[in-house]
Amino acid sequence: ESGLSRLLGPGAAVQAFETNDVVRSRLQLWGSHRYGNRLVYHLGGELFYVIPVFLEVETSTNAVIEKLGGVGLVDAETGERVELGENVIEAYYDMFGLLNQTVVEEGEVGFEDAAFNPITVDSGEYSELVLGLRNNDNVTHNLSIDITVVSGNFSVLWHGEEVTPTEYPSNTTFTLDIGTVGLGDLYGTSPMVAANLPAGIVFAQYLVVVTLKTEEGVVDQTTLFLTVT
Structure with a gap:
């Protein structure tokens, strides 16, 4: 307090x-x-x-x-x-004075790019979540990505198929199983994310948390906003 x-x-x-x-x-x-x-x-x-x-x-x-x-x-x-x-x-x-790109240091695993394109969409329309992640560790890792929203009626498409979310009391999480990424490799993926506005609402700005995990747990996390009109 x-x-x-x-x-x-x-x-x-x-x-x-x-x-x-x-x-x-x-x-x-x-x-x-x-x-x-x-x-x-x-x-x-x-x-x-x-x-x-x-x-x-x-x-x-x-x-x-x-x-x-x-x-x-x-x-x-x-x-x-x-x-x-x-x-x-x-x-x-x-x-x-930042760019939407970071450098993954040696020995680390993390996001190099994370952005919505476009960042403003109509209700029910999809925005491309452009993600670039790098395994700059000296070993291979099994990677997964969690897309988490705390409010809103969201849907996610990945490789043309709808991702079934996990519902929690405080949030909704969509998990993408990336699989094995070799040492030094860069992996890019672009799930499609949409939100449907409630009746009577003409504008909303949603907080979207994107979390990168290895078999050992969370290694990186970024926060994005998606504007829906």
């Missing part, structure tokens, strides 16, 4: 977001907008407020609709780090 008590409130997070010079200029350019639910997410070992920004857009038939303009990211502890991107992933990598 003491850790949570040090976090900014949602109102303070929005204030930090709006007073950032770059964000303020972008919001002024966009004009009429509103914020979606301000949620706290655990990213890269730290806590951040995720702030969806919706814009009002007039269609060719003079109807006014809302669309997602961008997603803000605010450091939940101090409010000093602020970024606005097309989506959570872009905002996070812009904030830290």
